[in-house]
Amino acid sequence: MDKMSLYLTIPLAPLAGAIIAGLFCRIIPRTLAHLATIAGVAVAFVCSVLVFQDVMAGNTFNGTVYTWLTTDSINIQVGFLIDSLTATMMLVVTFVSLMVHLYTIGYMRDDPGYSRFFSYISLFTFSMLMLVMSNNFMQLFFGWEAVGLVSYLLIGFWYTRPTAIFANMKAFLVNRVGDFGFILGIGLILAHFGSLNYADVFAKAPELAGKTINIWGSADWSLMTVACICLFIGAMGKSAQVPLHVWLPDSMEGPTPISALIHAATMVTAGIFMVARMSPLFELSTTALSFVLVIGATTALFMGFLGIIQNDIKRVVAYSTLSQLGYMTVALGASAYSVAIFHLMTHAFFKALLFLAAGSVIIGMHHDQDIRNMGGLRKYMPITWLTSLIGSLALIGTPFFSGFYSKDSIIEAVALSDIPGSGYAYFAVLAGVFVTAFYSFRMYFLVFHGEERFGKANHDHHHEHEGDHDDEEVAHDHHHGLAPGQKPHESPWVVTVPLIALAIPSLVIGYIGIEPMLFGDYFKGVIHVNAEAHPVMEHLAHHFHGAVAMGLHAVTTPVFWLALSGVVVSWFFYMKRPDIPAAIHARFKGINTVLENKYYFDKINETVFAGGSRLLGKVLWKAGDQAIIDGVLVNGTARVVGWIASLVRLFQSGFIYQYAFTMIIGVFVLLTLWIKLA
Numbered sequence: 001m002d003k004m005s006l007y008l009t010i011p012l013a014p015l016a017g018a019i020i021a022g023l024f025c026r027i028i029p030r031t032l033a034h035l036a037t038i039a040g041v042a043v044a045f046v047c048s049v050l051v052f053q054d055v056m057a058g059n060t061f062n063g064t065v066y067t068w069l070t071t072d073s074i075n076i077q078v079g080f081l082i083d084s085l086t087a088t089m090m091l092v093v094t095f096v097s098l099m100v101h102l103y104t105i106g107y108m109r110d111d112p113g114y115s116r117f118f119s120y121i122s123l124f125t126f127s128m129l130m131l132v133m134s135n136n137f138m139q140l141f142f143g144w145e146a147v148g149l150v151s152y153l154l155i156g157f158w159y160t161r162p163t164a165i166f167a168n169m170k171a172f173l174v175n176r177v178g179d180f181g182f183i184l185g186i187g188l189i190l191a192h193f194g195s196l197n198y199a200d201v202f203a204k205a206p207e208l209a210g211k212t213i214n215i216w217g218s219a220d221w222s223l224m225t226v227a228c229i230c231l232f233i234g235a236m237g238k239s240a241q242v243p244l245h246v247w248l249p250d251s252m253e254g255p256t257p258i259s260a261l262i263h264a265a266t267m268v269t270a271g272i273f274m275v276a277r278m279s280p281l282f283e284l285s286t287t288a289l290s291f292v293l294v295i296g297a298t299t300a301l302f303m304g305f306l307g308i309i310q311n312d313i314k315r316v317v318a319y320s321t322l323s324q325l326g327y328m329t330v331a332l333g334a335s336a337y338s339v340a341i342f343h344l345m346t347h348a349f350f351k352a353l354l355f356l357a358a359g360s361v362i363i364g365m366h367h368d369q370d371i372r373n374m375g376g377l378r379k380y381m382p383i384t385w386l387t388s389l390i391g392s393l394a395l396i397g398t399p400f401f402s403g404f405y406s407k408d409s410i411i412e413a414v415a416l417s418d419i420p421g422s423g424y425a426y427f428a429v430l431a432g433v434f435v436t437a438f439y440s441f442r443m444y445f446l447v448f449h450g451e452e453r454f455g456k457a458n459h460d461h462h463h464e465h466e467g468d469h470d471d472e473e474v475a476h477d478h479h480h481g482l483a484p485g486q487k488p489h490e491s492p493w494v495v496t497v498p499l500i501a502l503a504i505p506s507l508v509i510g511y512i513g514i515e516p517m518l519f520g521d522y523f524k525g526v527i528h529v530n531a532e533a534h535p536v537m538e539h540l541a542h543h544f545h546g547a548v549a550m551g552l553h554a555v556t557t558p559v560f561w562l563a564l565s566g567v568v569v570s571w572f573f574y575m576k577r578p579d580i581p582a583a584i585h586a587r588f589k590g591i592n593t594v595l596e597n598k599y600y601f602d603k604i605n606e607t608v609f610a611g612g613s614r615l616l617g618k619v620l621w622k623a624g625d626q627a628i629i630d631g632v633l634v635n636g637t638a639r640v641v642g643w644i645a646s647l648v649r650l651f652q653s654g655f656i657y658q659y660a661f662t663m664i665i666g667v668f669v670l671l672t673l674w675i676k677l678a
Contacts, residue, residue, distance in 0.1 A: 003054075003061060006047055007080050010090065011133065013043040014097075014125040022119030033115035037122040038101045044129065045094035052087040062135050062199060073194065081135035081198060083526045088341065089132040089273055092348045093266050097125040099498035100261040103356050106494035107257055107363065117157060121261060124150040128266050132273060137186045137196040140274070144182065144238065147267045148175050154258040155251045164253040171247035178237015178244050185230030188213075192223055202280040202528075209284045228281055228288035232295075235271025239325050242299045246601050248322055249306075252314040256359030259314060260352040263321060269344045272328045276337040280528045283335065289534075290420040293333025297425035300326030300432045302599065307439035309595045312369050313358045316443045320395060321351055323432060327410050330425050335534035336413035337527045342517045343406035346510050350394035350403055353502035357388040360495050361447060364488035365454060368481035371443055376452040380488040385448050387499040392444050394506045396437040396563045399554040402510030405547065407433075409518060409540065411559055416539040433559050437566025445574050455482040511547045519544055 017040030021033040061082040069076040080086075100121060108114050127150055131143025156168030186196070192208060193201045211223040235241070240248040251263050262268070275282060275292065282288055300323050307319035324347050331340035362369055364381050378385040394403035411433070414426045482488065490496065516522045519541045529537055544550065554560045573581050585592055597603065 004063075004065070006050060007061070007082060007133070008065070010044045010047045010051070010094075011126050011129040013040040013047070014122045014129070016040055018119045018123035018126060021115050021122065025115035025119065028115070030114050033118050034101070034105055037118040038098070040122055041094060041098045041101050041125055044125065045091075045098050048087070048090040048094045051082060052091055055082065055084055055087040068138075074190070074196065076138050076196065077136060078139055079135040079197075080133045082133070084522050085273075085277065085341065085526045086132055088345060090129065092345055093125065093128050093132065096266060096348055096352045096502075097121070097128075097261060099352065099356070099501055100257045103260075103359070103495055103498040104255075104257045106492045107359055108255060111255075113157060117154075117255065117257075120150055120154050120157070121258065124154070124258075124262060124267070128270070131270055135198055137189065137198075137201075141183065141186060144234070144270065144274075145179070147262075147270060148172070148179070148238070151175075151251070151258075151262050151267055154262060155254040157254050157258070161253065167247075167250040167253040171251055174244055174247040175237045178234050180233075181230045182234025182237075185227050185234065188223065188227040188230065192227075198277070205280050205284060222285060222287070224281060225285040225287045228278070228285050229291055231278060231281075232271075232275060232288065232292055235275055235329075236295065237271075238274075239268050239271030239329065240299075240322055241271075241295050241325065241329055242302065243601060245299060245303065245322055246598070246605060249315055249318045249598075252312070252318050256314065256355060256362060259318070260355035260359075263318065263355075266348070268321065268325060269328070269348065272325070272332065272340055272344050275329075275332045276341050276527060279337045282332075283528055283530045283534065286419060286533070289333050289335060291333075293330060293414075293417075293419050293425050294421040296326045296329025296331075296333055297421070297428035298326070299323070300330060301428040301435070304432050304435035304439065306595055306598060308435065308442070309592065310439075311372055313361060313371050313374075313443065313447065314355070314369060316371070316439060317351070317354050317358055320354075320436065320440060323436060324351065324395075327407060327429060327432070330414055330429055331410045333425070334410075334413045334417040334419055334422065334536055335529055336410070336417075336536050336540070337529065338518050338523045338537070339406065339409045339413050339540075341523075341527075342510075342513060343403075343410055345513065345517075346394070346402040346406040346506075349502050349509060350391045350401075350506040353387060353391040353499060353506050354395065356495070356499055356502065357384050357391060360384040360491040360499065361388075363491050363495065366482055366486075368454070371446045373453055373456075373481065374447045375450045375454070376448070377488055378448040381448075381490045383490060383496045383499060387496075387503045388444060388448065390503045390506050392440045394510075395440050396566065397433065397559065398563070399551040399560065400511060402506050402508065404554065405510035405514040405550065408550070408554065408557075408559055409514070412543065413536050413540055417534075417536050419534070430558065430562065433562040434566040437563040438570045441567045441570040442574055445571055450575055454488065455484050455486050511551075514547050514550070515544075 014037070017037035020028070020036040025033060061080060064077045064079040066078040067075060068078060101118070104117065104121065108117055111117065124147060127143055127146035129143075131140060131147060134140040134143060152168045152172045155171050156164045158164045189201055190196055192211065192213075193204050195201055195204075205224070209224055213221050213223050213226065215221045215226065233244075237244045248263055248268065252259055282292070303319055303322035303326060307316050307323065310316045310319060324343070328340045328343050328347070331337070331343060360381065361374070361377065361384060364377065364384070365374060368374075390401075394401040397404045397407040411426070411429050414422055414429055417425075518537070531538055594600070
């Protein structure tokens with residue numbers, strides 16, 4: 001197989017599986033639907049491994065596959081850029097997607113939309129691969145919008161549930177806000193660079209570094225700053241940064257497998273990938289980097305606080321995703337792009353693991369998602385317990401786990417950065433360490449340890465409704481939650497095997513990857529950093545003495561002790577003295593109310609933006625539609641015609657003398673006008 005055929009196979013194999021499962025879902029067996037999509041993603045993963053090996057051997061590719069449109073000044077093409085950044089993303093996307101496909105066999109086995117779901121997730125894989133493999137902004141935008149569309153379909157997968165429909169519409173609209181900024185950024189690049197190809201734009205960027213543009217009557221706006229901020233606004237929507245983060249927690253209305261695939265490991269990291277790819281542009285604007293830094297720090301800390309009060313097991317993990325996306329964004333703002341991608345990779349594995357483990361718990365609990373109704377699951381679900389523990393330890397940055405190497409590198413990079421806002425960012429990411437450890441192990445202890453709180457009467461269960469109709473259940477027992485006397489059970493092998501497969505990289509990938517990815521030549525020529533203006537990576541390299549030394553040194557750092565404190569406090573509060581959290585809740589009701597209302601972002605959006613839109617719509621309807629269009633243009637025209645007709649009919653009497661008199665009067669008027677004009 002030649003290289004071009006290999007590159008084409010990677011996105012087209014999942015697309016073929018999606019077409020088979022989607023178009024023929026009503027006539028082919030369910031087994032064939034999942035076999036077709038799993039085979040497609042497996043082929044894409046194997047080909048991605050081959051491409052990765054080729055890239056590691058020093059072979060890269062940047063070329064056109066197909067020319068879609070040609071004008072006098074621009075060519076719009078489908079093309080691939082294959083380098084170390086692309087290869088990394090391809091491996092992450094295809095491996096996590098393959099694990100999710102396998103997991104879905106067990107999780108969705110009794111859902112009537114089984115084949116449709118497999119079609120959607122395979123189509124998502126195709127869209128994400130087209131995004132990361134693109135070599136131009138037009139194809140990037142196609143992949144960007146395609147993953148947004150499939151995300152909309154998956155969040156609203158159970159389309160008979162009003163909450164799911166509201167959640168997918170919310171995700172769609174919020175992402176359109178971000179995409180408006182994104183397309184403005186692409187438009188600015190096209191207008192001033194004259195090309196949409198990455199290579200052409202990056203080559204010309206230094207020439208335009210000092211160029212200014214006129215906005216709102218002021219001509220001193222930096223082109224590079226405006227373009228980069230517009231592009232980053234797109235990333236804020238896709239990667240759920242404040243204030244465009246509000247869609248991601250509600251997206252938990254979709255089935256758990258898509259929470260792992262889309263909202264933990266792949267789609268939400270598209271914005272991080274895009275900014276890293278655009279490093280030659282962002283390096284030319286310290287203002288844009290500062291903006292990115294502050295937004296990321298705010299997201300990392302304040303979204304972590306919201307994780308503390310969540311009782312839905314999936315929402316706890318969702319808020320940890322928001323917080324970790326903030327950490328990645330902070331690294332981008334600190335000009336440590338390789339560190340951001342490193343954390344993207346490690347996070348993809350342990351966060352997908354945590355989401356899938358949460359889904360395994362939901363299966364064992366008969367679709368009860370409230371962690372207050374759990375406890376003591378360790379002895380009933382040993383594989384889920386152990387893999388959840390590994391994922392949680394990686395998430396909080398335990399030394400030698402994968403998350404430790406990437407998360408600590410971010411914190412150190414921010415500490416060494418001189419980008420404006422780095423002081424605030426350092427405080428935020430440092431405080432976030434304690435917060436992350438606290439809410440992560442709050443969930444862990446409440447789910448797997450302590451007294452068994454399940455199987456009791458009158459539980460207020462919070463659950464997923466696994467089906468398209470109200471009378472369809474996924475659980476074989478026709479109720480949600482465990483009945484009195486029932487015990488949890490370990491999930492089937494199609495669920496536990498992906499958990500084990502994801503736990504392995506969650507343990508070792510950080511140790512293996514830190515030296516080549518951050519301090520070697522892994523991203524050489526791919527990620528561009530102005531070492532003179534932003535020397536943070538050089539400082540990091542100076543402090544790095546190997547993965548083992550870094551892990552051993554960690555126990556002397558405040559980061560380690562903050563994480564340990566979070567775990568200990570969580571254990572004490574929820575295992576030994578559960579009366580303390582209750583007392584804190586009663587004492588600080590005001591703060592708790594703010595957190596429960598998610599800082600009122602949803603209420604502000606509903607009141608200001610949605611309410612303003614409804615008011616504007618009502619005004620346009622009353623004034624525009626009823627008054628102007630109906631009242632003036634439609635009915636008004638009819639009335640004018642009627643009025644003219646009523647006058648004309650007076651001259652149509654049928655009497656000859658009246659017609660003659662009218663003609664004489666008309667001739668007199670014409671002659672009078674003629675004489676005056678002459």
